[in-house]
Amino acid sequence: MPAQVEHFRWRQQITAARDCDEDLDLEADAVVIGSGAGGAAAAYELASRGLAVVIVEEGDYYDRSHFSGRLTEVVPKLYRAFGSNCATGNALIPVPVGRNVGGTTTINSGTCMRTPAAVREHWRARGLGDFSDAALAPWFEQVEAMLKVQPADPRHVGPIGDIIDQGAAALGFEARHPLRRNAEGCDGQGLCQFGCPTDAKQSTNVSYIPRALERGAFLFTGFRATRLERDGGRVTGVRARGRDGQGGTVRLRVRSRAVVVAMGTFFTPLFLRRQGIRNRHLGRHLTLHPAGVVNALFPDRDLANSRTIPQGFGVADLADQGLMFEGGTIPLAGHGLLSNLNGRDWVRFTESYPHTAYFGFMIRDTSEGRVRPGPHRDWPLIRYHLNRHDFRLFLRGVDTLARMYFAAGAREVLVPGPEGITRLKDLHQLEAFLRRPLKPRHFLITAYHPLGTARLGRDADDGVCDAEHRVFGQPGLYVMDGAAVPSSLGANPQVTIMTLAGRAAARLADRLQDPQGRKGQTGETRP
Template structure:
C-alpha cells in the first residue's frame, strides 16, 4: 500500500503519465490514479520506477531549472522528445516509461479499442489422459527419489521430446527430466503477465550482445521453445545437407533424411496454413512480391491441424491445435512407457571412468524443500537447448574447444507499413503463415512476423501523441519479416545468473549486407502493394519512409547493425557435430567425443546455420540419433 500511495502522490509520476498517454482518436487519456495504483502493486517495480523518476526530475532540473511536473503539456512533450534522441538518456527514458506503457497497453479497454480479440476463454475443465499419470512434478514430491532407466533425456523441447519418443517406441526404459513445469491448454489464457513467466525463461529477456543487441527468447516448460514458437515447419535445405556431407559428417543425403522428415511431419500433422488464418498480410505481400517478379510466394507449412486462427502461437495454443511437443511427442513417449519429471534441474552426471552412469537433478516441492532425483542409466541425452547444453557439459568436465562456440542465430529483421484502409487483424490471425522463398538458397527468407499489441506498442522509442497514434494504428500496420542464413558465429559462456548466460554475437559485414538487402526488398514489396508509409524500426527510433527514393537515401547512409531492431529465434551449433574432436563436440552419432554413453540431441548439435526454421531439422536429427542409440543399447544388453 505504501508503494501505491507513494506513486499516486508523486507529482512527477502523474505528470509523466499524462505526457505519455494523451487522448487519441480512439484511446482515452490515461487515468493516472488507476494506472499508478496498478504499477504500485508490484513493490520492486514501484521502487525502481521511483528511482527513475528521480533521475527524470534531476535531468529536467539541470536543463530547465525546475522540476518536470512544473512544465506545461507542450513543454514536457518537447523535453521527452529531445531526451529520447540522446544515446544514454534515451535508453534510461525508455526504461522508466516501459512499466507505465505496459500497464496501459495491457488494459482490457485499451485492447478492445485497438480491435484486439476478446480475452481467451480457457476451458474450466480439460481432458485427462492416461499418459498424464506418467508425469511427476517436483512440487508433489515429499522425498528424494532414486530410479533406474536405460536412458535419461534432459529436456523436453524439439530434440529431447523426439529422442524420448523414439527410444520409448523401441522398448527402452526412458526418463525425461525437465526444468520447467507441465501446463495444459487451460493455462494458455494469453494474459501475458501470467503466461510469459510460466513459459519463457527469464521472462523472454535473453539477449545476444555485440555490434547489435539481439533478443533471443527461449522457452522453459514441458515442450520447451516449441510451445512458444510460431509453428513453421521446414525441412533442412538440400544445399545445407550437401554441405554437411562434404564436411565428412556422415550420410546426410536428402534420400537418407527423407524418412525422418516424413516421420516428423506425420507426428506434427504438418500442412499449409489456411488463407483465412493468414489474414490480409498474405494478400498484401503476395501482390507486392508478384509486382517485383518473385515466383515462390505461398502459405507456410505449419504444425497446426484444426487451427482456428487465434494468433496466440507464441503464448501456448489454447486449443492444442499447434503440435508443440507438449501435445505431440511427449504424450506419445509417455504412452509408450516413458516417465516425465517436471520442475527438476539437472545438476550433475555420474561417471565410471569416461562412461556416464546416470545423473542427479534437483527441484523444490510445494513446501519449498529441496528434493533430489537420482537416475542410474546406461546413457544420457543432453537436450537443454543451444544456450544451456554447452554450459551443462562444461560443468560436467567436458573439455572441447568447440563447446559453446559456433553459435548461429538466423538474425531476423522486420519492416512495417501503414495501409489506412486495411484491417490486418493482427491479433486475430496467425503470426507467421506466408512466405516468399525465391532467395532461400541465397540465404534470405521472407516470412510473416506479426506481433501482439504489446509487442507493437512496447518495442519502439515513441512517446506521447506519437506513441498513442502508433498504438491506435495497430490493426492497420502490416507486419512481415525476413531471416538470414548467417555466416557470423557467436559464443555462449556462463553469465551472472543461471538464467542469463553471456551470449556474444557479432554480425559480420557479409551478413549485414544481406540484412540490408532484406530491409530494402521488403520495403519495396510494401510500396509495390500500395503502402502509404513504410516503417523501419530500430532500437533508438523508427525510420518513416514514404517513397522508394526516401528508402534509397536511407540505405545509402552510414548504417550499422545497432541501428536496426534485430531479433533471433533459432540459436544453433554450440555443441555441433564434427568429424573428430578437432571439428566438433559430437560425432555423427551425436555421441560426445571422448565419452561413452553421453549424447547431445538438440539445436546445439546442428552443424551449421540452416536458413530455415529449425524445429523439423532438430526433431529429425534427434529421432535418427535416438534410433541408432536404441539399436546400440539393445545390441549390448547387460
C-alpha cells in the same frame, strides 16, 4: 480458455518436484534432459523401441487451460528469464527461449521446414555422415506426420498474406506460398508464441511427449540437472534437484546406460562444461538466423492483426542466397511496447495497429557467436557479432521488403530501430535511407533459432559430437538438440532438430538393445 480439459492416462506418468515428499532414486535404459524439439523426439523414439526412458525437465507442465493469452500470466510460465535472453555484440539481439514441458516449441510460431538440400550436402562434404534425401526422407516424413504439418489456412494468414503476395509478385518473385505449419485445426487466435489455447499447434507438449509417456516413459518436471554420474570414464546417469511443495530441496537420481543432453543451444554447452568436458568447440559456432522486421501503413485496410496467425506466408526466391521472408505479426501489447515513442505519438502509433502490416525476414548467417557462463544460470553470456556479409544481406532484406510494401500500395513504410522508427514515404526516401552509414545497432534485430554450440564434427578437432551424436571421449553421453546442428540452416529448425534427434535415438536404441553392434550394420535405420 477451454471450459473443460481432457485428463489422459499418460498424465499419470508425470511427476512434479513440488509433489515429491522424498528424494527419488531411479534406474532406466536412458535418461533425456530436456523436453523441447530434440529431447522430446529422442525420448519418443527410445520409448517406442521398448526402452525404459526417464525425461528430466526443469520447467513445469502446462496444458491448454493455462494458455490464457494474457502475457503477464503466460510469459513467466513459459519463457526462461521472462524472455529476456539477449546476444550482445555490434547489436543487441533478443533471443527468447522456453522453459516448460515442450521447451521453445511451445512458444514458437509453428513454422515447419525441412533442412535445405544444399545445407545437407555441405554437411556431407564435411564428412559428417549421410544426409542425402534417401537417408533422411523417412525421418522427415515421420516428423511431419507426428506434427500434422500442412500449409497454413489462408483464412488465418489474413490480409498480410495478400499484401506480400501482391508486392512480391510485382517485383517478379515466384516462390510465394503459405508456410507449412504444425497446426491442424487452427482457429487463428494468433497466440502461437504464448501457448496454443486449443492444442492445434503440435508443440512437443502436445505431440511427442504424450506419445512417449503412452509408451512407458516417465517425465519429472521442475528438476534441474546438476551433475552427471560416472563409472570410470563412462557416463552412467544424472543427478537433479528441484523444490518440493514446502520450498525445500528434493533430489532426483537416475542411473542409466545412456544420457541424452537436450537442454538447448544456450544451456547444453554450459552444462557440459560444468561437468568437466573440455572441447575447444564447446559453446562456440553459435548461429542465430538474425531476423529483421519492416512495417507499413495501410490506413484504409483492417489487417486483422489480432485475429490472424503471426507467421503464415513466405517468399523463398532468395532462400538459396541466404534470405528468407516470413511473416512476423506481434500482439497489440508488443506493438506499443516496441515503438520507443511517448505521448501523443505513442497513442497515434498504438491506434494504428489494425492498419499496420508486419512482416519479416531471416538470414542464413555466416557469423558465429559464443556462449559462456553469465551472472546467473538463466542469463548466460551470449556474444555475437554480425559480420559484413551478413549485414549486407540484412540490408537487402530491408530494401526488398520495403519495396514489396510500396508495390502493394503502402502509404508509408516504417523501419523500427532501438532509437526510434524511420518513416519512408516513397522509393526515393528508401534509397536515401540505405545510403546512410548504417550499422547493425541502428536496426531492431531479433533471433529465434540458436544452433551449433555442441556441433557434430568429424572428430574432436572439428566438433563436440560424432555423427551418432556421441560426445567425443565421453562414452554413454549424447547431445540431441539444436546445439548439435552443424551449421546455420536458413530454415526454421524444429523439423531438422526433431529429425536428427529421432534418427540418432533410433541408432542409440539399436546399440542399447544389441551391445555387440549386430543391428543397423546393413544400412540406414528406418522409422
